[in-house]
Amino acid sequence: MVGKSGGQMIIWDTNCFVAEDVIKFDSVLGIRVRDPSERFNYEFIVCRARRFNKFIIECGLIDVPIRGRLFTRISDDGTKFSKLDRFLVFEKFHQFWGNLAAVTLDRTSSDHVPIVLKDERKDFGPKPFKVFDVWLDEDGVDQVIVDAWEKPTDSGIDKEIEILKDKSLKLELKAETVVLNEAELESWKESRSKWLENEKIKAKMLKQKAQLKWNIEGDENTSFFHSMIRNKYNRCNICGLNIKGIWCEEPRDIKAEVFNHFKKIFDEPNNMRPSLENLVYPSITNDEAHDLERAFSESKIHEAILDCGSSKAPGPDGFNLRFYKKFWELLKEELVDAINWFWCNEEISRGCNASFVTLVPKKSGPVCLNDYRPISLIESYYKIIAKLLSIRLRKVLPSLM
Structure with a gap:
């Protein structure tokens, strides 16, 4: 040009x-x-x-x-x-x-x-497990989770769509030249119906991947969702970083730079804390203090879970809050025990406190790590505890203002 x-x-x-x-x-x-x-x-x-x-x-x-x-x-x-x-x-x-x-x-x-x-797709290692909402709508999923909820099954939906679509189209082409018999006609109807149903399921999965919220449910323009996913990937994908003035595209070097960068930010140089002695500030009543120190009941834990968003991005465990809501009866005993253990021991177990730090570009064409905004993706267990504490503190904060 x-x-x-x-x-x-x-x-x-x-x-x-x-x-x-x-x-x-x-x-x-x-x-x-x-x-x-x-x-x-x-x-x-x-x-x-x-x-x-x-x-x-x-x-x-x-x-x-x-x-x-x-x-x-x-x-x-x-x-x-x-x-x-x-x-x-x-x-x-x-x-x-x-x-x-x-x-x-x-x-x-x-x-x-x-x-x-x-x-080119950079190999930064294996992708973490993640529950999709559409899995929870599948027939028979309740029994699968009850039997082995730690290992959800892979639907292989793309392959199934391909097989059903091929079978349906072959019968349609055959019908253009000869009259289908009753068995073939029934086979065509069944394969086409299952094919279209799986396309709807796939569209729901794409919708969650694109992380879009629509005012009108049922928008199933899959080509649009594919476009949104690709655009999001291209926008957020880290194909390289400017490290000490040199453009680097090697995943191993990029991961090391990210680790060192945030290690410096999150490291605490000393354990000094400001002293609160001799300070005068409003205090809560004995009844309010007693209410704050009570163990959490099963009903309050359930209410806190229901008050959380269902499809927020999950942490390292891969389970969002909708999973906990749907299978509350199955999980409640262990979950209540885990939260009460936290309350008695005043700490969250190291594994349960893990989180992902995802980097979101602050602007178009990010070059270095300062051009990214870190967002922490925490596990649902942590979110539930945070919700429980915030609900209790909300009751006493007005008296401290």
Whole structure:
């Protein structure tokens, strides 16, 4: 592509792509940025950005996130920066190449930074187990959980959909040339019905993966959910980090950098605590103090669980609060014992206190760990205890204000 300021060269691997057609325009859409964060020391023109964003949306394009640098064009005097270079791809392209990332290379004589489009999934190790809400709606799941709730079964729904769909379509094609007998017609109805039912189940799973909340239930546009999942993956995927001024893509080095970074943040240099002696502050009554110190009853624990959100992101155990709500009768005895053990011993067991720290990008195109916001995903057991304590404290806080 050639513009007024010179030219841009696009290079691709001919083993993967073939240029079947070349389209030339008399007029070319000018190079634009999408929001103010893509300019530094440059004028940002809102109307141009709005037109550019409208063009991307109306054409159904996906803006592939860029990693390694915040800007791709630098002025000759080194004072002005812009993000002018990007890859815009169609949804169908994204379906075949789902792990896309645009990575910057070193800039030499050009005022633009070269960018490379990559499709690769980094192996950061095994993915943790996670319960999907749709599993809890399956027929017979209650018995499965009762028999072995620590090891939920894998439905293998994609394979089942493929088999049922193939069987249904083959019979439909056959019906176009010959009349199906009664057995074949019944087989077609059954396979098609099961196929569509499994598509609905899969849509619910995709909905939870995309972590979307809809005002209207039953939106089953699976292609849209797939798009949301891929966009979320591309936005949140850490394909590399700037470590001590060097762009690194090796998972082992990235994990070590993340560990060391947060170890420094969460480490406590000393055990000194501020003293509360000789301070005058409001106090609670003896009855309120007695109420705070009572052990939690089974009914109060159940009420606290029901008051928690059902489908929040789970911690390392993989079980969300909806699982506890559905199988309360099965789990209540052990759960009540565990919470009362915490109350008597005034501590949470080390394993039950584990959590995931997930990194959410603060902005588009994160480069270093400071560009991510850490969020702690705690286990449901911890959430239940926190809910119980907050309910009790809520009763006495007004008297301390």
